[in-house]
Structure formats: structure tokens, C-alpha cells
Amino acid sequence: MASIRSVPFLGETKLDNLFVSFKSGHLRKASYHGFRRRKFAPLCVLVGSGKCLSFCCDNGSVAECSGRVDRLRVTAQKKEGGGGQDGGDDVVDPLEATIEKSKKVLAIQSDLIQQIAERRKLVSSIKSSVLGSAAPDSSAQNRIASSPKPDVSYEGTNDSASSPNISNEQSSKPKSPNAASMDDARRSVNNPSEKKTRTVSLNSNLCPTADVSNTASMPPMEADKGVEQHVRPSTSVPAPPSVQSSRTLYDRPPDWPKELPPFVSSVSNALDKQDKRTEDSKVTSPQEDINKADNPSIEEEKPPPLAGVNVMNIILIAAECVPWSKTGGLGDVAGSLPKALARRGHRVMVVVPRYGNYQEAQDIGVRKMYKVAGQDVEVTYFQAYIDGVDFVFIDSHMFRHMENNIYGGNRVDILRRMVLFCKAAVEVPWHVPCGGVIYGDGNLVFIANDWHTALLPVYLKAYYRDNGLMSYTRCVLVIHNIAHQGRGPMDDFSYVDLPEHYLDHFRLYDPVGGEHFNIFAAGLKCADRVITVSHGYAWELKTSEGGWGLHNIINEIDWKFCGIVNGIDTREWNPLFDVHLASEGYTNYSLDTLKTGKPQCKEALQKELGLPVRPDVPLLGFIGRLDGQKGVDLIVDAVPWLMGQDIQLVMLGTGRQDLEQMLQQLEGQHPDRIRGWVGFSVKMAHRITAAADILLMPSRFEPCGLNQLYAMMYGTIPVVHAVGGLRDTVKQFDPFNNTGLGWTFDSAEANKLINALGHCLKTYREYKETWEGIQKRGMSQDLSWDNAATNYEEVLVAAKYQW
Numbered sequence: 001m002a003s004i005r006s007v008p009f010l011g012e013t014k015l016d017n018l019f020v021s022f023k024s025g026h027l028r029k030a031s032y033h034g035f036r037r038r039k040f041a042p043l044c045v046l047v048g049s050g051k052c053l054s055f056c057c058d059n060g061s062v063a064e065c066s067g068r069v070d071r072l073r074v075t076a077q078k079k080e081g082g083g084g085q086d087g088g089d090d091v092v093d094p095l096e097a098t099i100e101k102s103k104k105v106l107a108i109q110s111d112l113i114q115q116i117a118e119r120r121k122l123v124s125s126i127k128s129s130v131l132g133s134a135a136p137d138s139s140a141q142n143r144i145a146s147s148p149k150p151d152v153s154y155e156g157t158n159d160s161a162s163s164p165n166i167s168n169e170q171s172s173k174p175k176s177p178n179a180a181s182m183d184d185a186r187r188s189v190n191n192p193s194e195k196k197t198r199t200v201s202l203n204s205n206l207c208p209t210a211d212v213s214n215t216a217s218m219p220p221m222e223a224d225k226g227v228e229q230h231v232r233p234s235t236s237v238p239a240p241p242s243v244q245s246s247r248t249l250y251d252r253p254p255d256w257p258k259e260l261p262p263f264v265s266s267v268s269n270a271l272d273k274q275d276k277r278t279e280d281s282k283v284t285s286p287q288e289d290i291n292k293a294d295n296p297s298i299e300e301e302k303p304p305p306l307a308g309v310n311v312m313n314i315i316l317i318a319a320e321c322v323p324w325s326k327t328g329g330l331g332d333v334a335g336s337l338p339k340a341l342a343r344r345g346h347r348v349m350v351v352v353p354r355y356g357n358y359q360e361a362q363d364i365g366v367r368k369m370y371k372v373a374g375q376d377v378e379v380t381y382f383q384a385y386i387d388g389v390d391f392v393f394i395d396s397h398m399f400r401h402m403e404n405n406i407y408g409g410n411r412v413d414i415l416r417r418m419v420l421f422c423k424a425a426v427e428v429p430w431h432v433p434c435g436g437v438i439y440g441d442g443n444l445v446f447i448a449n450d451w452h453t454a455l456l457p458v459y460l461k462a463y464y465r466d467n468g469l470m471s472y473t474r475c476v477l478v479i480h481n482i483a484h485q486g487r488g489p490m491d492d493f494s495y496v497d498l499p500e501h502y503l504d505h506f507r508l509y510d511p512v513g514g515e516h517f518n519i520f521a522a523g524l525k526c527a528d529r530v531i532t533v534s535h536g537y538a539w540e541l542k543t544s545e546g547g548w549g550l551h552n553i554i555n556e557i558d559w560k561f562c563g564i565v566n567g568i569d570t571r572e573w574n575p576l577f578d579v580h581l582a583s584e585g586y587t588n589y590s591l592d593t594l595k596t597g598k599p600q601c602k603e604a605l606q607k608e609l610g611l612p613v614r615p616d617v618p619l620l621g622f623i624g625r626l627d628g629q630k631g632v633d634l635i636v637d638a639v640p641w642l643m644g645q646d647i648q649l650v651m652l653g654t655g656r657q658d659l660e661q662m663l664q665q666l667e668g669q670h671p672d673r674i675r676g677w678v679g680f681s682v683k684m685a686h687r688i689t690a691a692a693d694i695l696l697m698p699s700r701f702e703p704c705g706l707n708q709l710y711a712m713m714y715g716t717i718p719v720v721h722a723v724g725g726l727r728d729t730v731k732q733f734d735p736f737n738n739t740g741l742g743w744t745f746d747s748a749e750a751n752k753l754i755n756a757l758g759h760c761l762k763t764y765r766e767y768k769e770t771w772e773g774i775q776k777r778g779m780s781q782d783l784s785w786d787n788a789a790t791n792y793e794e795v796l797v798a799a800k801y802q803w
């Protein structure tokens with residue numbers, strides 16, 4: 001038995017040039033899988049079963065990379081300064097001698113790997129038999145534990161509710177409610193790839209009725225443990241659960257009250273369109289087919305999800321999401337955190353308004369009506385499946401063509417849009433089948449973001465949980481910026497369609513605003529957990545200076561409140577892969593090619609902006625919204641000093657008109673030194689980040705800040721006001737110990753900025769090696785979302801078991 005096959009030796013390679021391609025379409029460098037941190041390099045590579053990689057390492061040990069890997073690419077070590085954009089695509093030299101040597105190592109290691117595989121098999125068979133005998137519902141258990149290989153026709157081909165195959169299966173295998181719906185719900189989150197292939201049988205059993213009623217008699221943790229035990233031994237369960245009724249996917253469950261809450265959607269039109277992913281999921285790669293044929297045990301060797309027993313359905317809702325809509329950091333987070341959560345094995349959806357005609361998103365044919373301020377508003381759901389995440393776009397005339405003005409309009413306009421968005425989003429798990437399978441409410445956590453979606457936890461509570469519905473659904477609210485709260489006069493309560501006794505949740509008094517209506521306040525109270533985007537900001541929010549009137553509430557909810565530092569999308573913001581560096585004289589670069597790549601980008605930017613092309617002059621950058629928060633006025637105040645230095649300054653931003661004018665004026669006054677780009681340009685943001693030597697972030701407050709993280713990834717040294725997330729992420733350079741990542745200053749004043757910048761410029765000019773050391777430390781950090789996603793998961797789990 002060889003569940004891990006050895007394949008021809010692929011050659012010796014340096015760690016940095018080993019790429020692993022995942023089924024999801026990700027191409028990732030092996031170093032991201034922790035090898036760099038473990039300080040060894042793979043000498044040779046064994047490919048295992050399409051799911052597991054084994055690396056024979058230069059320290060003699062075997063490392064495994066679990067993940068669904070289906071392809072390896074080994075590229076040549078790129079010679080420094082050798083040009084090229086992506087690390088090279090040349091084939092590695094034969095390295096005959098190394099091959100001989102490595103073959104021996106390979107032989108030993110394949111032996112070892114075989115033993116490991118055998119032990120795994122043994123363990124899983126023991127697990128199956130233990131569960132088979134110990135489970136209370138033996139019929140359901142046995143079906144799973146002793147189930148034969150999945151019926152391929154079912155697993156891979158059934159994609160329609162009317163499929164005879166499925167209906168036969170359903171009627172021939174009645175299933176106890178306790179096992180069926182919860183099993184399948186869990187299966188669908190346990191195994192995202194399976195989620196795509198199992199369609200209608202899951203749909204029918206993911207309905208909230210089954211989930212809730214089946215677990216109602218158990219304490220929540222017990223119920224979930226039980227479910228986990230049912231499922232984990234086999235991720236390829238063949239038996240489709242029974243369907244007792246002919247209800248469609250979109251029908252309400254029988255225990256849904258006859259008198260529906262007033263806001264709940266009034267029209268349900270499930271059109272015939274089927275999700276194409278079901279079709280797609282039938283397609284297997286030739287390699288997969290070969291693997292299956294070679295080795296029937298492969299299916300059983302699927303590694304468990306990283307999240308282990310905590311896998312759940314997660315729906316993140318946000319007013320903006322990259323790459324479709326973005327005004328700032330919230331869009332970046334909404335576009336990247338979900339992918340990291342999906343990589344951990346969760347079933348993840350993002351819900352965002354459809355502001356424009358997005359090419360990827362398909363109309364799924366579900367229409368709903370929601371009341372907004374007494375008027376019926378129709379909503380249509382669009383959907384795309386990208387990088388393991390379901391993206392659901394809510395279409396309505398209220399959102400259309402707002403992509404450049406997401407938060408535009410007057411207070412009431414925005415409020416009405418957000419009311420509609422939250423009403424539609426809270427029902428998405430029932431109305432929108434993704435891959436043919438709705439998310440249901442049994443094992444579901446929403447992640448709402450900022451005040452725009454702070455109504456969601458309130459609706460979840462007021463209309464569902466207070467009525468004994470969606471009892472197992474939770475909502476975590478993330479604070480990205482407390483400065484925007486959804487404030488208005490108390491009369492605004494009439495727009496949100498809530499029972500009268502909810503009024504007090506929104507009522508807030510503070511010395512500035514007096515008594516007023518505050519949406520963030522209500523969201524904070526109703527959410528099951530509250531997260532903010534750094535530890536420093538978590539602390540600041542509890543102070544009267546940092547809490548912006550909400551500090552008392554935040555102190556009261558301290559028990560459910562914590563900080564988690566944002567990660568970044570290390571594919572999007574990576575100098576090696578950055579698409580914006582692939583043309584017009586820019587170049588991609590990495591730690592290895594920093595010395596040539598970064599100066600080339602600098603030259604390209606100087607040319608593009610019409611600045612004198614000078615490699616030696618320090619190039620300073622600023623990117624951000626032009627408002628009080630970002631402290632751009634401190635830079636303006638520092639300009640007279642800066643002009644006494646030999647520097648160039650490039651600023652990109654949009655926002656307050658007076659500050660926009662200021663940027664343009666500065667450029668006019670110092671045309672050979674300063675560029676002030678007024679506007680929103682993602683391309684220019686990437687290029688400045690790559691080309692600048694120094695990034696200025698003198699923010700007055702900064703909940704986390706992403707630009708300093710991006711800067712460090714690109715070898716650009718941040719100079720920051722040590723506040724909020726900036727303090728958490730930029731460690732002050734210490735010349736004595738040669739540690740640190742940049743320069744910080746302790747209060748938002750121009751002279752403090754000048755002082756820090758003075759030290760920074762001196763180091764740039766006089767201590768090149770030290771400078772390079774800071775750059776390299778910054779670039780070597782693991783700033784990916786993977787760590788943060790683990791922390792999010794802990795909070796979500798805590799919310800799930802919170803009663």
C-alpha cells in the first residue's frame with residue numbers, strides 16, 4: 001500500500017524557488033508554509049497523493065506540507081540581477097551528483113513515508129470502528145462508518161433537485177433527523193471540495209428546522225461534538241440523507257412562525273438557475289484521475305481541515321470588498337480575511353452590495369422584497385465563487401452605480417442603504433444556495449464590519465433569536481474605525497424597523513452630540529463578540545480620547561471584546577507578484593533581488609511622475625485618505641524642513657477638499673521635489689509602495705493601518721506615529737542591538753515627525769548596511785492573514801459557545 005507515491009526526483013532547489021500549486025488555483029511559495037521559519041530547505045520533493053507533500057530536508061528530516069496540492073513547479077535559482085520578473089522559469093540544472101546522493105536519501109524517506117501512511121490508515125480504521133460502535137444513533141453511524149466508497153455518479157454528477165439518482169437515494173435511505181441534517185451541514189463545511197459535489201441532498205437537510213430541532217435537546221457543545229464524531233472518520237460519505245418533504249430549497253421551515261416579523265422579505269422567487277459550480281465540480285484533473293486509479297485509498301487520506309473540529313459556516317458582510325469596491329482598508333480586509341478563513345477549512349461567504357456590473361458575478365435568480373422606511377425594495381442576489389470563497393452581491397437600485405460614492409448621499413440616504421443591506425444580508429444563509437447548498441443557520445457566524453453593518457447583529461437578535469429562531473447563529477462585530485458611528489437624531493429610529501423596546505440600544509448621550517441615535521452603539525451591545533483590528537487600538541477604544549463617545553459601552557462589553565492585528569493579502573501585496581510592477585519600467589523583486597529591483601522601481605516612478613531621476617535621493621511616500629485621521633497636515637507642516645533636506649516626496653490621496661488643494665499647492669511650489677496626486681489609484685498606491693524608500697504615516701489615530709504593513713513587505717521603511725496598530729506593528733529601530741523595523745514618534749506633532757525622520761534619513765545616507773538590515777527584517781516577516789485567521793477563529797468559536 002502506498003498512499004504517498006514517490007515520483008521522479010524533481011531536482012535540488014533553493015527554498016525560495018519552490019512553488020506549490022493548490023487546487024484552489026493558488027500558486028504559493030513553499031516558504032509560506034513555514035519552511036523558512038524552520039530554517040531548513042527542502043533538498044528534494046516527493047509528491048504524495050495530490051493532497052500531501054513530503055519534503056526531504058537538508059537536515060535529514062522529513063517535512064510534510066499538508067494542503068490540497070496537485071502540482072509542483074520547481075524553478076531555477078535566479079541569479080541576482082539577472083533580470084526577469086518572477087523568479088525565473090528556467091528548468092533546474094540536472095545536478096547529476098546531487099541526484100545520485102538524493103536518490104539514496106529518497107529511498108530511505110519513501111520507506112518512512114510508507115510507514116507513516118500505513119499508521120494513518122490504521123488510526124482511521126480504528127476511529128471508524130470505535131465510532132461505529134459507540135454512537136447513540138447506530139443506524140446513521142453505521143451508514144457512515146461502514147460506508148463503501150462513494151457512488152461516483154452521485155458524488156460527481158448529480159446537480160439537480162430533480163435528479164432521479166438523488167431522489168432514489170433519498171427515499172431508500174431514510175435518515176434519523178439527529179444524524180442527517182447536522183451531519184451533512186457539518187460535512188459541507190468540513191470539506192469545502194465536497195461541498196461543491198454534494199448538492200440537493202445537502203440542500204434539503206441544511207434547512208434551519210432540522211438543525212435547530214435536532215440539537216435543541218442537547219447542550220450545544222455536546223451536540224457539536226456528536227456531529228463531529230459522526231463526520232470526521234470519513235469525508236466521503238456516500239449515503240445521501242433522506243428528504244421527507246417536497247419543500248424547495250427556499251421554503252421556510254415548518255416551525256417558522258406564521259406571523260413573520262414585519263421586515264422579513266415578502267417575496268421569494270427561486271428561479272430555475274442552477275449554480276454552475278455543481279457542473280464544474282464534476283471535472284477532475286487528469287492527475288487526480290490517475291491518482292484515484294492508482295490508489296483507491298487516496299480519498300480516505302484527506303487531511304483534516306486546519307480548523308479541526310471548529311469548522312463552521314462564516315458569512316462576512318461589509319460595505320466594500322476588494323477587488324470590486326474599495327475606499328480604504330475595510331475593502332482590503334473584506335477581500336482577504338475570508339480567503340484565509342476558507343483555507344482553514346471553513347465554509348466562507350462574503351456579502352457585499354453590488355455597486356457595479358461585476359463580470360464574475362452571476363444572477364442566481366432569487367428575488368426578494370424588503371421594507372425600507374415603509375417602501376418595498378426589490379433585491380436580487382448575484383454570486384461568484386473565487387479562491388474558495390462564495391461572494392454574494394446584493395443588487396438593488398439603491399446600490400447601483402455607487403462604486404465611486406459608496407458612502408455618498410445624505411445621512412438618511414446612507415442609513416436607508418445600510419438598512420436594506422443588513423436586512424438582505426441576514427437572510428442570505430437561507431435564500432442563497434452556493435454550489436447548490438444554502439448555508440443554513442445551524443453552525444453559522446456572521447462577521448459584521450463597522451457601523452454600516454452594525455444593524456445586522458441587532459436584526460439577528462430582534463427578529464430571530466428573540467423569537468427562538470436562528471438560535472445557533474452568532475454575530476461578531478469588527479471595529480475598523482470608531483470615528484464613524486452612524487449617528488443621527490433619535491427620530492432615525494423609525495428607519496430601522498425595530499420593536500420599540502430596542503430604542504434604548506441606540507440611545508447615546510455624549511457631551512459633543514448630546515442625546516442621539518447611534519447605530520454602532522446598538523451593534524456593540526447586540527453582537528456576541530466584538531473585535532478591533534489591533535491590540536493598541538483595543539486599549540485606546542476604552543479611553544475617553546480614543547472611544548469617541550463609545551468608550552463607556554466598550555468598557556462594559558470588555559468581556560467580549562479583543563484586538564486582533566490585521567493581516568495582508570500576501571499575493572496581492574507582494575513585490576514578487578505585484579501586477580502593477582510588471583510594466584512601464586517597473587519590475588518585480590524579492591528579498592534576493594531587493595538591491596536591483598527596488599532601485600529600478602524608484603527610477604520608473606521618478607520617470608512616470610516627471611521627477612529628476614536620481615537613485616541616491618531618498619524618496620518619501622504617503623498614501624491615504626486626506627482627512628484629520630491620517631495626519632497629512634503634519635507632513636505639510638514639515639515641508640519647509642523637508643525642503644532643506646535633499647529629498648523627494650510623493651503623496652497620493654483623496655478626501656477633504658482643503659487637503660487636496662494643499663497637495664496640489666505643494667507640488668506647484670516644489671515641482672522638482674514634490675508630487676501630490678489627488679485621486680484614488682490602486683496602481684499608483686502599489687507603485688509608490690514599491691518605489692519609495694520611506695513611507696510616512698503620521699496618523700493621529702490608526703486602528704491598525706495596512707500601508708505600513710504593505711511598505712514593510714516591499715522593503716520600504718515606515719516612519720509612523722506610535723499609535724493604535726502602528727505601535728503594534730512597527731518596532732522602533734534600535735541601533736545598539738540592530739533591531740526594529742522603522743522609526744516611531746510618540747505624539748502627532750510636526751516637530752516629532754521631523755525628529756524621527758531626521759534619524760531615518762541619516763541612517764539611509766550613512767549606514768547603508770544597517771538600512772538594508774531593516775529592510776530585510778521587514779520583508780522577512782510573516783504578515784499573512786493566516787495567523788490572524790487563527791485568532792479570528794478562536795473568537796468565532798467563543799461566540800458560538802456563548803449563551
Ligand SMILES: Nc1ncnc2c1ncn2[C@@H]1O[C@H](COP(=O)(O)OP(=O)(O)O[C@H]2O[C@H](CO)[C@@H](O)[C@H](O)[C@H]2O)[C@@H](O)[C@H]1O
Nearest residue numbers: 328329480624625653679680681682685702703704705706
Ligand atoms: N488615494 C488612494 N489611492 C489608492 N489607494 C488608496 C488611496 N488611499 C488609500 N488607499 C488604500 O486604502 C487602504 C487604506 O488602508 P488603511 O488601513 O491605511 O486605512 P483606512 O483608514 O481606510 O482603514 C481602516 O480600516 C483598516 C482595516 O481594518 C485599518 O487598518 C485602518 O487603521 C482603519 O483606519 C490601503 O490599501 C491604501 O493603499
